[in-house]
Amino acid sequence: MRRTKEDAAKTREEVLIAAAAVFYENGISGSSLEKIAQRAGVTRGAIYWHFKDKAEVLTALHSEIRLPQEAIVDHALEHGHDDPLGLIEQASIEVVHILANDEQQQRVFAIMILGCEFTEDPSETAQRIITANAEMYEKLQKLIDMADQQGKLASGWTIDTAARAFQCSMNGLFAEWLRSGKSFAVVDVGEKLVRSLIGSMRRS
Amino acid sequence: MRRTKEDAAKTREEVLIAAAAVFYENGISGSSLEKIAQRAGVTRGAIYWHFKDKAEVLTALHSEIRLPQEAIVDHALEHGHDDPLGLIEQASIEVVHILANDEQQQRVFAIMILGCEFTEDPSETAQRIITANAEMYEKLQKLIDMADQQGKLASGWTIDTAARAFQCSMNGLFAEWLRSGKSFAVVDVGEKLVRSLIGSMRRS
DNA sequence: ATATTTACAATCATTCATGTATGTTTGTAT
DNA sequence: ATACAAACATACATGAATGATTGTAAATAT
Missing domain, CATH: 1.10.10.60 (Homeodomain-like)
Incomplete structure (x- = not known):
């Protein structure tokens, strides 16, 4: 030995x-x-x-789990982007594809979201996830704010509701997919969902 | 005693x-x-x-937790409805309002979704939730199918993707809301999200 | 060549939750 | 009045998981 x-x-x-x-x-x-x-x-x-x-x-x-898409988003946040909603759309769809194909990431993701109990005073693990989620929300919010200042956010949406709605849908998508034992085509549902949501957020 | x-x-x-x-x-x-x-x-x-x-x-x-909205949906499934998508929209918004105001239901919901571990061979509790979810999905699917047969489903959506997308978003909404410690206005986000999704599913 | 860490294995003590078994009090039927 | 059953409390036996301690062979430093 x-x-x-x-x-x-x-x-x-x-x-x-x-x-x-x-x-x-x-x-x-x-x-x-x-x-x-x-x-x-x-x-x-x-x-x-x-x-x-x-x-x-x-x-x-x-x-161990770091989504490459974070880098893209961060870059856009630092340097600005002429189509923030488009960036969110593209990056999100990318994430869906990545997750759909990477079993190890699926496992870790499933452990964190489904195999973990979120309680009143959360465990270290749960706290970590909550924090990661909050960070993701802030980035989303800033990107949408950028879109809003460019006059590209459809009326009816506020920055916060839009960011929340989008985040909820995405997290829900992955959670449901994994909970259901990957019983449906995440890529199809995800793409449609993202395009539909971002579409309704775009000022026409 | x-x-x-x-x-x-x-x-x-x-x-x-x-x-x-x-x-x-x-x-x-x-x-x-x-x-x-x-x-x-x-x-x-x-x-x-x-x-x-x-x-x-x-x-x-x-x-103990029975959403009254189930009755409405069941009725529509049995007797038909001339605007199934509208029914989903209305019923969902109702559910959001109910859950936002009923602390006991929030607690039970939180326990089931956040305080429960979903594993490979699920516990009795987890299994119960999975089953309830599957039933909900079937109902959604049938309602959307009804809309489709009436020619009211927008192109691009299939019955399954539409049902999945909607269910994921709704579950994600509640899960995120509870996980975040009710840190945002579910009612606002929920209404916007539902209307936006259903809107994009309606053939214009 | 020897001393000292490294990287574990093996053992042990303790805690904690569960399930069960038994005891005790009170209501209720006759 | 008595017998029985309901509605618990109490006590115990068990098993699982943890954390700590100790032992030890091999690697590395000197």
Whole structure:
């Protein structure tokens, strides 16, 4: 049994992969570190060596998922964009495609949204997700504000309602898709939904 | 200490109320029957007398929540309707208003959607919710099919994508609202979202 | 070559929730 | 008045998960 640096990094990775699978199957609270260890082919000792506790495993999992679309949006926010609504539309559809094809991201996403309990005083994990969501909302809001200042937001919509409505729909789309066991074509529904919503937000 | 039939029914009710509060605060897996008993001012013995286990408490809670809108939709499905999309719109907005004002329903809803883990083999509770969701979807689908057969569904939408998109948006709306701690005006966002979606589904 | 970490495995003590079994009081039927 | 059942409380037995401690082989530093 060798224990080189690379070996350690490898077992750490294997623990994370096993954790993703076990969390995905049993939910967070239904997953013991023992189960994860068994799946990874190690003992709990190994897990406790690399991570402080279950929460830290989840943190590590969550930090692995970074949507490339964030970069695009951030760029637009810094440099401005002549069609912010179009950017939202394009970026969102991109995200749908990415998520539809990346199983690992689906798993992590499912764990965070479906396999996690949101309570009055949220767990570390839940708090992390809430924060990420809030950040996403702010970006959306700023982009829509940009569109509004360009006179491109349809009357009837306020900046806040538009941002909220859009965010709710997107999160709902992914949540429902994963909850239903991917029983419908997210890409089709997602594209139609995005285009329809953004369409109704465009001043004609 | 009297133990008449009415007393028993009363403690049963108090247990359910306490359960709603505790589940809401700590999530389902984070709530022990001991905590619920303490909150209700009884011992676990009392709970085990009225309910088989935790799952049965949840079942009782879930069966308490019946949206009156279901009746309207069912009626339309049986007797037909000359404006199915309008019916969906109206009924949905009604539901938004009801949920926005009924704290108990919000709590139960929050418990079921946010305080419950959806896993590969779902718990009784999760399964119940999935089933309820599927039933809702079927109704939506039939109503939209009705609209389609009347030539009132806009091109670009299929019956399935339309039903899915709508359901995702609505569920997302409530989930986000509750998850965010009711930090925005559901009624405003909901009305705008519903009208916008239904609007885009109407053949002009 | 030896000392010291590293990277785990193995064991143990403790907590906590559950389910069950039993005890106790009160209402109710006869 | 008595017997029985309803409506709980109390006590216990069990199992699962956690966190901490200890042991140890191999890798690395000196």
